[in-house]
Every structure is written in C-alpha cells, then in structure tokens.
Amino acid sequence: MRQELVQEQKLQQKMNHSLLQAIQILQLSSIEMIEYIQSLANENPLIEDINFDYEISTYKEKYSSYNPIEEVTQQPMSMYDELKEQLVTIQVKKDIKEAVYFGIDSLDENGYLTIDLSMLANHCSISESDADEALRIIQSLDPAGIGARSLSECIIIQLKRMNKYHTYIEELLNQHLNLVANEDVSEIMDIYKVTETEAFETLENIKSCHPKPGTLINTKVPEYVIPEANVYKEEGSWKIDFYQWTSPAIRMNQDYQKFDQLNKETKMYLKEKQNQVEWLQGAIMYRTNTLESVIQLIVEKQFLFFEHGTFMLKPLTLKDLADVLNVHVSTISRTIRNKYIQTNYGTIPLKFFFQSGIKQSNGTETSAFTIKKLIEEIIAYEDKQKPFSDETIKRKLNEEFGIQVARRTVMKYREQLNIPSSMKRKNRGGNTL
Incomplete structure (x- = not known):
C-alpha cells in the first residue's frame, strides 16, 4: 500500500x-x-x-528567406517606420494607402512634407482630393505637426490638436510673423481686436509648439517581434x-x-x-x-x-x-x-483583436474601438466655432452609423481619447478679417 x-x-x-x-x-x-x-x-x-x-x-516567396535568428544586429526604428506603424489602427482607403505611405517617405528629417499635392497625386495616380485626404491622414499622426508644408502650417496643426487655435492665427503667422518674433502684444491687439490676455496667450501657445516635430520621434531599437x-x-x-x-x-x-x-x-x-x-x-x-x-x-x-x-x-x-x-x-x-x-x-x-463592445437594439454588438474611432472622426470634421456636444455626437453615431450609445458612454470614450469637452474645444478667438 x-x-x-x-x-x-x-x-x-x-x-x-x-x-x-x-x-x-x-x-x-x-x-x-x-x-x-x-x-x-x-x-x-x-x-x-x-x-x-x-x-x-x-x-509567399518574399518572406520565405526571413531568418530571425540570423538577424542579430537590430537597427533603430526610424521616424518613417514609427509613423507607418501608427497606420495599423487607422482606417485608410485602399486607393489612397499607397499615397499615404509615399507621403510619409517624402517627409524630411524634421517631419515636413517635401512634395506638393499635385506631385503626390501624379505619382500615385489619384485625384488631388484623394491626395488631400492622404495628407490629412499623415497630419493626424503623432507627434502633431508631422506632414506640415510650412512652419505656419506646422504650428496651426499643433494648436488645433491642443484646441488652442483661433481663427486669426493663420493670418498672423503668414502675414505678420514679425509680430510673433518680437512678441508685439499691443500690435496684435490692435490688428485682431483681441484683449491683452488673449494676445499674450496666443503668443505663449505658439511658443509652446515645436518647429521640428520629426525630431521628437525617438529612433529607438525596438523589441524584436x-x-x-x-x-x-x-x-x-x-x-x-x-x-x-x-x-x-x-x-x-x-x-x-x-x-x-x-x-x-x-x-x-x-x-x-x-x-x-x-x-x-x-x-x-x-x-x-x-x-x-x-x-x-x-x-x-x-x-x-x-x-x-x-x-x-x-x-x-x-x-x-x-x-x-x-x-x-x-x-x-x-x-x-x-x-x-x-x-x-x-x-x-x-x-x-480582443475588444469590449456595446450591444445594439438589433442584437448585434459594436466594438468600443470602432466607436472611439468614429467619435474621433466626427469631432475632426466639426465646426470649431460650434463644436458638437456629447449629445450631438450620440445622435450622429445613431443617424449616420446606426450605432446606439448613451451620452455618458460618448463622454467616457471621449475622455479616454483625451479629447476635451465641447465647451473647451470651442474656438474663442477674435473675428477673422
């Protein structure tokens, strides 16, 4: 026993x-x-x-010779690799995907686009409107300012991303850059009919922007996958x-x-x-x-x-x-x-591939990831003078995409995306001249 x-x-x-x-x-x-x-x-x-x-x-043959063990020396991830990696979670139409990749490859080391839209359209055999859409996708990547074609556009992209853009800033940067360089608060107040506080805040916000966003991307040796x-x-x-x-x-x-x-x-x-x-x-x-x-x-x-x-x-x-x-x-x-x-x-x-979801009235479920992407898209195209409230976003999700969610769910997802409320997104700047 x-x-x-x-x-x-x-x-x-x-x-x-x-x-x-x-x-x-x-x-x-x-x-x-x-x-x-x-x-x-x-x-x-x-x-x-x-x-x-x-x-x-x-x-497929192009991958058959890949030997991960012999790949001893790991190369640092470039700015271009980092930006392309971000595209994995972005919906890109097939007919402009090549243009997005070509646009990324056409950035200089500071993150600026070195070709114009007509060249992008011609090279990829797409319309200029599709080329513009490809550029919008590139400019949505991190860090903010990537894909800009000028310093003023670079700053504007960053200010919009921070929800600190005012309607007069584009003209200020394009026609009166010397006022920004000299921090001429009184002249800005006089030309754009803004208060001293608003003029000062505008200058501070502009100064907080990075003129070379491409350099903010760390070229790091990635964990090998x-x-x-x-x-x-x-x-x-x-x-x-x-x-x-x-x-x-x-x-x-x-x-x-x-x-x-x-x-x-x-x-x-x-x-x-x-x-x-x-x-x-x-x-x-x-x-x-x-x-x-x-x-x-x-x-x-x-x-x-x-x-x-x-x-x-x-x-x-x-x-x-x-x-x-x-x-x-x-x-x-x-x-x-x-x-x-x-x-x-x-x-x-x-x-x-594992995502939480929200059940719809027809019995189907929609992933939280999809809803968040749609909220981002709705807000991206809103009128900055009249940003959408959470209630309006909720209604648009239902009317345009057939997705039913509670207002508090919209608020929760918006906050998880680090997007401010409509009140904070509202453009409080002066009048456009």
Missing part, C-alpha cells in the same frame, strides 16, 4: 512538472521560446539538434500560414542508450535529461496546437476586420474563445501574450 502511494506521488509530481512546463512554454513569444530552448540545449547533452526550419513551406503566422487572402479566401519556427523539432542523441557500462549515477542523470527533452517536446506541441486553434478562431471571429479594416473590428472577449475551445480563460490569456500575426495591415498583436 505504501509503495503504491509513493508511486502515485511520483506520478503526480511528474504530471505537475509537465503541466508547469507546458504553461511556461505556452506564454512565451516565439523569440523567447527559441532562446529558452537554446539555453536548455546548452545544458542538456542529449539534445543533438534543434531544427527551427526557417523555410516556410506555403508562405517575430510573427507566429501570416494571414493573407488568396483566390478570394483568407488563409493562415503558421511559421515553422513556432514549432521547432528537437532531435535527441540516442547513443547514450548503448553505454551499458555507465554507473548508476550517470544513468540517472541521463534519464533525467531524457525526461526533460520529452517534457519539452510535449510542451512545444501543446503550444503549437493551442496557438493554431486560437489564431484560426480569431480570424474566423474577426473576418470583417481582415476584409475591411479597423472600423469592422467586432467585440471579442477571452471568454468567447475559451468557451468555444473548452479551455480556461487563463489559457487564452497566456496564448495571446506577446504573440503577433502578419496581416495586410501590418504585424498586429493578438491582444488587439
């Missing part, structure tokens, strides 16, 4: 160890897993070879190719089994190392199967996002996937941790 109990306890310990290792491997990103496996290989004499198989069997899979459209269907490096094959050296003359202590050591390899192989297989199931389900649930972009992102919770896959919510949480997929919108973290 005692012997059976001891054996049962030993079996339980092995199961616990195996489970813990599986959980540990599951929550690692690909690069973390690769580093972990390589560290174990340095300590385990039975690991003869690790095959990461970088050649991707079914992925290796996508787990590529999601792409082929012949009208969405397909998923999982990179082979996410499921490395470990080959164990079998020669040790031939050494019958080994002493007991050495045999026990080798048996321990053999168990370590077998546990590791099982943990990798568990990670692979779980990750593939989760990504396939994400693509299925967020099908409209892959078709049409961020405005079609649906509400999705960890529990939604856990229920379908019959696993605990914590398993889904560990699976998506630090994991990315390659899409036609760029490399996106899996956690991006």
Whole structure:
C-alpha cells in the first residue's frame, strides 16, 4: 500500500512538472521560446539538434528567406517606420494607402512634407482630393505637426490638436510673423481686436509648439517581434500560414542508450535529461496546437476586420474563445501574450483583436474601438466655432452609423481619447478679417 502511494506521488509530481512546463512554454513569444530552448540545449547533452526550419513551406516567396535568428544586429526604428506603424489602427482607403505611405517617405528629417499635392497625386495616380485626404491622414499622426508644408502650417496643426487655435492665427503667422518674433502684444491687439490676455496667450501657445516635430520621434531599437503566422487572402479566401519556427523539432542523441557500462549515477542523470527533452517536446506541441486553434478562431471571429479594416473590428472577449475551445480563460490569456500575426495591415498583436463592445437594439454588438474611432472622426470634421456636444455626437453615431450609445458612454470614450469637452474645444478667438 505504501509503495503504491509513493508511486502515485511520483506520478503526480511528474504530471505537475509537465503541466508547469507546458504553461511556461505556452506564454512565451516565439523569440523567447527559441532562446529558452537554446539555453536548455546548452545544458542538456542529449539534445543533438534543434531544427527551427526557417523555410516556410506555403508562405509567399518574399518572406520565405526571413531568418530571425540570423538577424542579430537590430537597427533603430526610424521616424518613417514609427509613423507607418501608427497606420495599423487607422482606417485608410485602399486607393489612397499607397499615397499615404509615399507621403510619409517624402517627409524630411524634421517631419515636413517635401512634395506638393499635385506631385503626390501624379505619382500615385489619384485625384488631388484623394491626395488631400492622404495628407490629412499623415497630419493626424503623432507627434502633431508631422506632414506640415510650412512652419505656419506646422504650428496651426499643433494648436488645433491642443484646441488652442483661433481663427486669426493663420493670418498672423503668414502675414505678420514679425509680430510673433518680437512678441508685439499691443500690435496684435490692435490688428485682431483681441484683449491683452488673449494676445499674450496666443503668443505663449505658439511658443509652446515645436518647429521640428520629426525630431521628437525617438529612433529607438525596438523589441524584436517575430510573427507566429501570416494571414493573407488568396483566390478570394483568407488563409493562415503558421511559421515553422513556432514549432521547432528537437532531435535527441540516442547513443547514450548503448553505454551499458555507465554507473548508476550517470544513468540517472541521463534519464533525467531524457525526461526533460520529452517534457519539452510535449510542451512545444501543446503550444503549437493551442496557438493554431486560437489564431484560426480569431480570424474566423474577426473576418470583417481582415476584409475591411479597423472600423469592422467586432467585440471579442477571452471568454468567447475559451468557451468555444473548452479551455480556461487563463489559457487564452497566456496564448495571446506577446504573440503577433502578419496581416495586410501590418504585424498586429493578438491582444488587439480582443475588444469590449456595446450591444445594439438589433442584437448585434459594436466594438468600443470602432466607436472611439468614429467619435474621433466626427469631432475632426466639426465646426470649431460650434463644436458638437456629447449629445450631438450620440445622435450622429445613431443617424449616420446606426450605432446606439448613451451620452455618458460618448463622454467616457471621449475622455479616454483625451479629447476635451465641447465647451473647451470651442474656438474663442477674435473675428477673422
């Protein structure tokens, strides 16, 4: 009886160890897993070879030679890379996407656009109105002032972003820049019929703007990201190719089994190392199967996002996937941790696809992300002299997009977006001459 109990306890310990290792491997990103496996290989004499198989069997040719391990020297992220990365969460129409990217590439090191709209339109074979829309998207990126074509436009963009723009400032900057340089408060008061306080505040606000916004972008060495899979459209269907490096094959050296003359202590050591390899192989297989199931389900649930972009992102919770896959919510949480997929919108973290939502009267749900983007768009096109109240934004969401939300929800999302109230957004400047 005692012997059976001891054996049962030993079996339980092995199961616990195996489970813990599986959980540990599951929550690692690909690069973390690769580093972990390589560290174990340095300590385990039975690991003869690790095959990461970088050649991707079914992925597009242009990515098949990509080898993340050989990419030892990480290059700093440039201003252009940083700006393009921001486009992942912005809805950009397909016919102007090339123009937006070309416009970003046409910025100088200070963030100013070096080409005019007609050149942008001609190069990308689009209308000037579409080129203007592409420029508006570029100028919506951070930091404020990016994409400006002159110093005055750079300052105006920043002031509008801070909700400190007054209608007379454009003329002040374009025709009376010397008044700004000399801080001539009295002359500004006289020309634009504003109070001393307003003139002084205008000068202070202008001085707070950065003349070279491009230099504000830190060129940093990014944390290296290796996508787990590529999601792409082929012949009208969405397909998923999982990179082979996410499921490395470990080959164990079998020669040790031939050494019958080994002493007991050495045999026990080798048996321990053999168990370590077998546990590791099982943990990798568990990670692979779980990750593939989760990504396939994400693509299925967020099908409209892959078709049409961020405005079609649906509400999705960890529990939604856990229920379908019959696993605990914590398993889904560990699976998506630090994991990315390659899409036609760029490399996106899996956690991006999990969004809270608001239920509509027709039974459908709209994601909070989509509602926030629409609120931003509504406010971007409002009359700055008569900004929309939260109640008006609520009505517009319903009338123009069929989205029903409470006024307090609009207020909450607006505040989360760091957008001031309509009262604070209102342009209190003097009259335009």
